[in-house]
Amino acid sequence: MEHKARLLFVDDEERVVNLLRTMFRGEYEVYTATSGREALEIVAAHPIDVIVSDQRMPEMEGIELLSEVRKRSPATMRILLTGYADLTAIIGSVNEGEVFRFITKPWDHGEIKRIVAEAAQIAQATREDAVKSIVGEIAAEVAPAGAHVEKPEVLLIDGSLADRQAMAQIIGTAYTVHGASNITEALKILEQRDIGVIVAEAHVDGSDTKQLLRILKQHYPSIMTVMMTYLADAEAVIKLINEAQVYRVATKPIRSGMFQIIVAAALKEHLRFRAKPELLKRHAVAPSQEPEDMSLAASVAKSLAGLRLRLSRLMPRVSLR
DSSP: OOOOOEEEEEOSOHHHHHHHHHHHTTTSEEEEESSHHHHHHHHHHSOOSEEEEESOOSSSOHHHHHHHHHHHOTTSEEEEEESSOOHHHHHHHHHTTOOSEEEESSOOHHHHHHHHHHHHHHHHHHHHHHHHOOHHHHHHHHSOTTOOOOOOEEEEEOSOHHHHHHHHHHHTTTSEEEEESSHHHHHHHHHHSOEEEEEEESEETTEEHHHHHHHHHHHOTTSEEEEEEOOOOHHHHHHHHHHHOOSEEEESSOOHHHHHHHHHHHHHHHHHHHHOGGGGGGGOOOOOSSOOOHHHHHHHHHHTTTHHHHHHHSOOOOOOO
16 A cells, blocks of 8 residues: 655744644645754655755755755655745755745645645655666666767757857867757757757747747656746746746856756756656646747647657667766
8 A cells, every 4th residue: 555645844933834734744644844954864764755845944944955855865856935035045946956846935725735746746656766767877778888879969049149159169069059049940950859958048039938948848848958047037937947847047147167067967867867758757847827828839839740759769869978
């Protein structure tokens, strides 16, 4: 008989964790902690399926805690809970803790129950595979000894030619890099090439690329996405996390070393998902709060009609360097 999913709620306010325990203990096995140190002790002692952590805590912030949990228990689904709009914290929740969802306080009871239930279901469905996924094993599956290996392919979507050239110069020796100045060009490249990672500016040629990334993530979730932005808009970044499941968020101006690390990490995830597609459930997109751009959705469907068939037939050819 399958055991109840194990939840861990972390908040330095005792009344908050008591409320969450009361809300969830009927359906789940619930643990609570009032500090990051205490939470890590619980993670070490029990196989936690979902951790929900407040961001602002005195000894260890939520981002730092979730980053540690990701290292120690990668199968645990991670949710960040906060009562203030802090862009640095939000971006950190993606880049350091790989947060599944971002929930603002005060929360809506129905929403938090739905998100936790989704995370718990995914955690239980993917626990074994997530724990066993080791990059070295995947690399061996993808590129057997003696096999011809082509460079992984990266698509840069940015309206600035100078920025595209700068990014291409940083990663061009390790990857095959394609550039697009608008969404139409990007779709043509996606139709023809086996793209593993997309790096996109938040707004290109007057269009919001979030819609494109969300549609792609729904239908072709193994493609990893990185958002480059000048935005200091916390609400916009939250939507990128929840609705487009961007793998990383990076701010401009471009920093060479950080950009190389981000793209390499994204390709590593692409490899992992190509080898073990069942893990893609862990990056399901949340329902959008905005009406879908039907013309864009139709354009994506038309341009990428053959992509799913090609990917199903194609042996993974990307490699890590």
